[in-house]
Structure formats: structure tokens, C-alpha cells
Amino acid sequence: MNTYKFLAKGAVGPISGFRWPTPHGAMPGAWIEVEGPLSLCTNGVHVCAAHDLAHWLNDALWSVDADGEHVEGLDRLIVRRARLARRIDGWNERGAVRFAEACIEHATSVTLPTPSDLVRGYLDDAKEAVRAGYAVVGAFCAALATSKAAAAAHAEQTYRRERAWQASWISRELIAHL
Helix, strand or coil, X not given: CEXXXXXXXXXXXXXXXXXXXXXXXXXXXXXXXXXXXXXXXXECEEEXXXXXXXXXXXXXXXXXXXXXXXXXCCCCEEEEEEEEEEECXXXXXXXXXXXXXXXXXXHHHHHCCCCCHHHHHHHHHHHHHHHCCCHHHHHHHHHHHHHHHCCHHHXXXXXXXXXXXXXXXXHHHHHCCC
């Protein structure tokens, strides 16, 4: 199963604080394994499929080998065991900026021709976040801009569609070339 994991610097889980064993040369990192019933947010190794990538942006993106039983969550997979296979080199500072700029450009194109002041505000916030070095926040603001441009009844669906577009950009531009 092709899975991925965004981690903070040092291969640390941003929520759990767990430091993942990293690959050495061509050898993947050591397996992380859990016992007992898999359960969302309480027991299991949390990874994501390519279509979930935009929900978990962080410092480093890793390709992950996952094995055994798994449970699907809303925007993640909970697996019995996993290991870091290799770092996705394209997700670096420059790659994150390229991503955020593409998100802003896409959000601008789908909110045209006359975005409201609120939508323009989110797009401006996105651009400012990228200029300040917060590409991940820029991508999030771009997704919010699209949801605010939609009718209230479709805002969540529009937001999710935009995050799916963002995940596909990461897959297409940074992962598919490996």
C-alpha cells in the first residue's frame, strides 16, 4: 500500500511527538508496530493516502511502507505497522512555496470573476503567509477562500474539493516524478 507521512523536523510526529526511526542509505527505517485493536487517534500507526496529503502538511514528507490490518479514517489511515521508506526530496522549503503559490493561483481562478471582500482577504492572507515563510498556512487560506466563495450549503464540500486538488498537486508534482 502506498502511504505517506508528514513529519516535523527530525522525523517527529507533529501531534504525537514520536520520533520515527529514519532510513539509513537504501535501507528503510525500523518498523513501528502496535498491538491491540486499531482505533482512530488512540491506537495505531497513523499514515495517509495520497488523496489525504493536503490535510497533514508539515516540514518533511516521507514515503511509508505500511503493512497488516488497516482502518480508514476521514483523512488518514490507521495501520498495524509502518516504516519510513524514503524522504520525498521535492517537499522542502522551495517545494512548499511552489505548492502554496499553485494553491493560491488555483483558488484565485475558481473564485473569479468577482470575489467578495472576504474571499479577497483570504487570498491576500495566503499570499502574505507565503511571503512570511508560512507556505502551509498559505495553502490553508487558499482552500478557505474557495469555501467562502461557495454558497453556504456547499462550503464544506467546496473546501474538501479544494484540499483534494491540493493533494493531487503534491502527488503529481512531487511524488509522481520519483
